[in-house]
Amino acid sequence: MNKELDKKIDLALSKKKVSINKKSVDKNFLSTLSRVATELVAGLIIGTGLGLLIDNWLETKPLFLIIFFFLGAFAGIYNLWRQLSGNGLKIGYFDKGKKN
Amino acid sequence: MKSPVEQFTIKTLVPIEAFGYDISFTNASLFMVLSVIVSSLFLYLGIKKSSLIPNRFQSSVELLYVFVSNMVKENVGTGGKKYFPFIFSLFMFILFGNLLGMIPYSYTFTSQIIVTITLALIIFIGVTLIALIKHKLKFFTFFFPSGVPIALAPLLIPIEIISYLMRPVSLSVRLFANMLAGHTMMKVFAGLIIMMTSASGVLKAGAVLPLLAVIGLTGLEFLVAALQAYVFSILTCMYLHDALHLH
Numbered sequence: 367m368n369k370e371l372d373k374k375i376d377l378a379l380s381k382k383k384v385s386i387n388k389k390s391v392d393k394n395f396l397s398t399l400s401r402v403a404t405e406l407v408a409g410l411i412i413g414t415g416l417g418l419l420i421d422n423w424l425e426t427k428p429l430f431l432i433i434f435f436f437l438g439a440f441a442g443i444y445n446l447w448r449q450l451s452g453n454g455l456k457i458g459y460f461d462k463g464k465k466n
Numbered sequence: 467m468k469s470p471v472e473q474f475t476i477k478t479l480v481p482i483e484a485f486g487y488d489i490s491f492t493n494a495s496l497f498m499v500l501s502v503i504v505s506s507l508f509l510y511l512g513i514k515k516s517s518l519i520p521n522r523f524q525s526s527v528e529l530l531y532v533f534v535s536n537m538v539k540e541n542v543g544t545g546g547k548k549y550f551p552f553i554f555s556l557f558m559f560i561l562f563g564n565l566l567g568m569i570p571y572s573y574t575f576t577s578q579i580i581v582t583i584t585l586a587l588i589i590f591i592g593v594t595l596i597a598l599i600k601h602k603l604k605f606f607t608f609f610f611p612s613g614v615p616i617a618l619a620p621l622l623i624p625i626e627i628i629s630y631l632m633r634p635v636s637l638s639v640r641l642f643a644n645m646l647a648g649h650t651m652m653k654v655f656a657g658l659i660i661m662m663t664s665a666s667g668v669l670k671a672g673a674v675l676p677l678l679a680v681i682g683l684t685g686l687e688f689l690v691a692a693l694q695a696y697v698f699s700i701l702t703c704m705y706l707h708d709a710l711h712l713h
Contacts, residue, residue, distance in 0.1 A: 408632040437624050
C-alpha cells in the first residue's frame with residue numbers, strides 16, 4: 367500500500383517537474399535557441415585560452431591545454447544543461463533538493 | 467560586384483591621433499553616436515506631449531519602458547531597481563544600433579566584436595565588482611556551492627570558474643555573430659540576384675528565388691535585431707541577479 371502511494375507521489379512530482387521545465391523553455395524559446403550555440407563555443411574558447419596561459423606560465427605545454435580544453439567543453443555542456451533544465455544561467459547551482 | 471563582407475569595413479571619417487593611438491572618428495563611431503541621438507530623440511519626443519490616453523508614438527515609448535522595467539523586476543529581483551537606467555540605456559543602444567544597421571547604406575556597429583566585447587566586459591567587470599562589494603569574501607562561495615561533496619571540488623571549481631569567465635565571451639560572441647552572419651547572408655543572396663539576372667535563359671527567371679529569400683531574410687533580420695538586444699539585456703539582468711543574491 368505504502369509502496370503504491372510512493373510510486374504515485376513520485377510520478378506526480380516528476381510530472382510537475384517536467385511541466386515546469388517545459389514552460390521555462392517555451393516562454394523564451396527564441397532567446398534560448400540563440401544562446402545554445404554560443405555557450406558551447408565560449409566554453410571551448412575560455413578553456414583553451416586558460417590552458418594556454420597556464421602552460422606558458424608553467425612551461426608545461428601541452429598538459430594544461432589538454433586538461434582545460436576538456437574542462438571548457440564540459441563547462442559549455444554543463445551550462446547548457448543548466449539553462450535548458452530551467453535553472454537559468456546560475457553558476458553555483460547544485461541540486462537544491464539535496465539541502466532540504 | 468562588391469564582396470559581401472565589404473559592408474563591415476571601418477572607414478575613417480575624421481582622423482584623430484592621441485598619445486600614439488589611433489582614435490579616429492569612424493563610420494562605426496558615427497552610428498554609435500547616431501544610435502544614442504536617435505534613441506534619445508525617440509524617447510523624448512514620444513513623451514513630450516504626454517496625455518492620459520497615449521497616441522501611438524507615446525504608447526510605443528511606454529511599451530518599451532514597461533517591457534524593460536518588467537524584465538528588470540522579474541530577473542534581477544529585489545534591489546534591482548537602481549540598475550534599471552543602465553539596463554534600459556543598454557537595451558535602447560543595442561536595439562537602435564541593430565535597427566539603424568537595417569537601413570541600406572548604413573553601418574551595423576554591433577557586427578564588430580570589439581564593440582560587443584567592450585560592452586560585455588563593462589558588464590562583467592561591473593557585476594563582479596558589485597558582487598565583491600556586496601558579499602566581500604563570501605562571493606567566492608559562488609564557485610563552490612554548499613551541499614556538494616568535497617571530493618568533487620578539484621573538478622567542480624575549475625568548471626565553475628570557466629563558466630564564470632565564459633559569460634563575457636558568450637555574451638559578446640552571440641550578438642556579434644548574429645549580426646555578422648545575418649548581414650552577410652543578406653548580401654550574399656542579394657548578390658545572387660544580380661548574378662542570375664545577368665545570366666541567360668532559365669537562370670534569369672530563377673533570380674526570383676533569391677529575391678524571395680532576401681525578402682524573407684530582411685524580415686528575419688528585424689526579428690534578430692530586436693531579439694539580440696533583448697537577449698543581451700536579459701542576460702545582463704541575470705548576471706546582476708547572481709551578483710546581488712549569489713545563488
